[in-house]
Amino acid sequence: MKKTLKKILRSSATQTVLARVGYFYLWSVFKTTRWTYIGLEHLEQLIKTDTPFIAAFWHGRLAMLPFLWQWNKPFYMLLSEHGDGRFIAKVVNYYNIKSIYGSSTRGGAQAALSCIKELRQGHSMGITPDGPKGPRHELSEGLIHIARLSGAPILPTSYALKRHRFLKTWDRFLVPLPFTQGVFVIGEPIHIVNARNDSAMSESNSRLTQALVAVEMEADRIMKINKAV
DSSP: OHHHHHHHHHSHHHHHHHHHHHHHHHHHHHHTEEEEEESHHHHHHHHHTTOOOEEEOOGGGOTTGGGGOOSSSOEEEEEOSSHHHHHHHHHHGGGTOEEEEOOSSSSHHHHHHHHHHHHHTTOEEEEOTTTTTOOTTOOOHHHHHHHHHHOOOEEEEEEEESSEEEOSSTTOOEEEOSSEEEEEEEOOOBOOOOOOSHHHHHHHHHHHHHHHHHHHHHHHHHTTOOOOO
16 A cells, blocks of 8 residues: 555656645745845845855745746756755746756766756756755755856745744754745855865865854744744
8 A cells, every 4th residue: 555655656647746746835934924035135236146056045944935036047056866856846837947966976976067057057957965865954065066067156034934843854854834924034145166185175065064053943943933944
């Protein structure tokens, strides 16, 4: 019975239906939430100057962040090739966001090259550097390599809402609830200009990790979410 149910849930037709339902739920959350934007000027400046960038955010705060993209310009997301990644791709497709598939364990090199190509062509993208399976808040080196080789700045991003639930998953995924208050927090762009050896990689990793944790903590502080990082 469990195998049958899992097979049904993983079928393309079922996931297409679930993706549509998921999108409309998130859309209803977005529309019924009173949003505050912190650091939006960082994003707007990059858009104004036609500077391609990488929006980086922890996997547990993925749900609402596509709503930050309100511009009629190409935007991509780097997603894993396994079932969860394919399902997320179906959801973000409703936001007119395209997907690049790959992870640190499967198709990573080709995916990185695809990301660099799109960034050099002027297209921005979103990456969850602790996805697809964690560990939570642990940065993968792929993001640093992509940023250095493409020259694109990294924009640390997060969000929080007063009404929410945390799933008991590895990423403590935040499930947003409607009719509430929410905040998007965007940090200053980070440029990776020298990460060619282990010491420089470690320094860039630490800097980015701190920035990503900081925007999440700030979002939680504003929404009075009392939890340990």
